[in-house]
Amino acid sequence: MKPFCRDTWVEVDLDAIRANVETFRGHLPAQTGIMAVVKADGYGHGSVHVGKEALDAGADSLGVALLDEAIVLREAGIEAPILVLGYTPVDSVAIASKLKVELTAYSEAWILEAEQALQRDELGPVGIHVKTDTGMGRLGVRSEEELLRVVSALENSSKLVWSGLFTHFACADEPDQTHVRRQYETFQSFIQALRAAGKKLPKVHCCNTAAAIAHPEWGYDTIRLGIGLYGLYPSPYMKERADVPLVPALSLKTKIAHVKVADEPFTVSYGATYTAQPHEQIATLPIGYADGYSRLLSNRGAVLFNGERAPIVGRVCMDQIMVKIPNESAQVGDEIVLYGRQGDEEISLDEIAALTGTINYEVPCLLNFRIPKVYYRAGKECTVHHLLTK
Numbered sequence: 001m002k003p004f005c006r007d008t009w010v011e012v013d014l015d016a017i018r019a020n021v022e023t024f025r026g027h028l029p030a031q032t033g034i035m036a037v038v039k040a041d042g043y044g045h046g047s048v049h050v051g052k053e054a055l056d057a058g059a060d061s062l063g064v065a066l067l068d069e070a071i072v073l074r075e076a077g078i079e080a081p082i083l084v085l086g087y088t089p090v091d092s093v094a095i096a097s098k099l100k101v102e103l104t105a106y107s108e109a110w111i112l113e114a115e116q117a118l119q120r121d122e123l124g125p126v127g128i129h130v131k132t133d134t135g136m137g138r139l140g141v142r143s144e145e146e147l148l149r150v151v152s153a154l155e156n157s158s159k160l161v162w163s164g165l166f167t168h169f170a171c172a173d174e175p176d177q178t179h180v181r182r183q184y185e186t187f188q189s190f191i192q193a194l195r196a197a198g199k200k201l202p203k204v205h206c207c208n209t210a211a212a213i214a215h216p217e218w219g220y221d222t223i224r225l226g227i228g229l230y231g232l233y234p235s236p237y238m239k240e241r242a243d244v245p246l247v248p249a250l251s252l253k254t255k256i257a258h259v260k261v262a263d264e265p266f267t268v269s270y271g272a273t274y275t276a277q278p279h280e281q282i283a284t285l286p287i288g289y290a291d292g293y294s295r296l297l298s299n300r301g302a303v304l305f306n307g308e309r310a311p312i313v314g315r316v317c318m319d320q321i322m323v324k325i326p327n328e329s330a331q332v333g334d335e336i337v338l339y340g341r342q343g344d345e346e347i348s349l350d351e352i353a354a355l356t357g358t359i360n361y362e363v364p365c366l367l368n369f370r371i372p373k374v375y376y377r378a379g380k381e382c383t384v385h386h387l388l389t390k
């Protein structure tokens with residue numbers, strides 16, 4: 001029995017995840033590891049199944065944004081190292097200790113509070129990666145003096161273990177590499193300052209997908225592979241460079257719920273913004289903005305039917321959209337591709353991002369709990385994950 005009751009689903013090709021890990025494996029120096037970044041539920045692809053596939057394909061750790069995301073991975077039986085890349089409130093540090101999840105720190109005060117919390121609860125150690133802000137302007141120490149203070153606080157701790165040093169690039173995916181080079185030089189100066197102070201460096205990392213593509217020699221101990229893991233390029237510029245071949249892993253599919261052709265013109269959807277002409281075939285599809293399919297695609301986007309483009313007509317509704325089927329006679333139950341390939345045609349996440357004024361990162365992240373995920377390996381369905389009914 002099908003484990004979900006709707007005809008709309010995400011398909012994740014685990015072979016693509018594997019291929020993308022192997023591509024970066026071959027692109028990087030042998031000593032550089034791969035942290036698969038599976039935050040935001042694997043950029044909408046499902047963190048557990050993508051994380052497991054990435055680890056099996058050669059990644060050696062996982063990165064998430066929130067400790068809650070790490071809990072999901074541990075509860076799924078993943079034992080690999082996990083780093084929380086964002087801020088973790090001190091009152092949650094005990095959970096990180098119990099689940100052996102590494103955290104990010106950049107504040108001496110936070111370190112002292114976390115130490116007290118772990119001492120009080122008589123808990124085990126927590127690995128800490130120190131974040132430096134070299135030009136992202138988000139989280140991290142911003143001076144050598146601050147960095148040395150934070151590292152000393154860790155060295156004086158009996159519960160916190162200095163396990164990493166990293167930074168994050170703001171413009172690595174842009175044609176002008178001035179900013180990222182300046183960030184890399186600043187990061188190098190932080191490293192030199194630590195060495196001059198006699199510190200033994202833990203795991204060092206700085207590259208996201210874009211920097212890993214353009215500067216594999218900056219890999220240090222590991223890269224943090226996000227968007228590239230999913231077969232997407234961080235920017236049009238990085239896609240044009242084509243240094244590495246990537247395989248998109250996600251498709252979004254549905255089945256026609258209703259078809260109509262009228263003898264007389266009729267208006268379609270809220271606001272009656274489209275008028276169907278006689279003999280036009282209008283199909284209704286069971287997906288809408290409440291699934292994370294953008295309302296900005298109203299009267300602008302398209303889907304694929306029988307390998308041909310079918311324009312969205314009228315406004316995207318909360319749960320349904322209407323499309324104009326070209327030429328052929330569509331039937332209820334016919335498969336439609338909203339994101340992905342069908343025959344020789346493709347509707348890429350890049351296209352959807354351009355149509356909706358965002359970036360390809362956001363498009364899959366918007367797909368939410370209402371849409372079940374079906375995972376494929378070697379062209380065969382292998383598992384299903386549906387948050388709504390779990």
Ligand SMILES: Cc1ncc(COP(=O)(O)O)cc1O
Nearest residue numbers: 085168208209224225226227
């Ligand atoms: C700290 C951090 N590190 C790495 C990533 C992954 O970036 P890409 O998706 O561009 O590879 C994200 C992130 O927030």
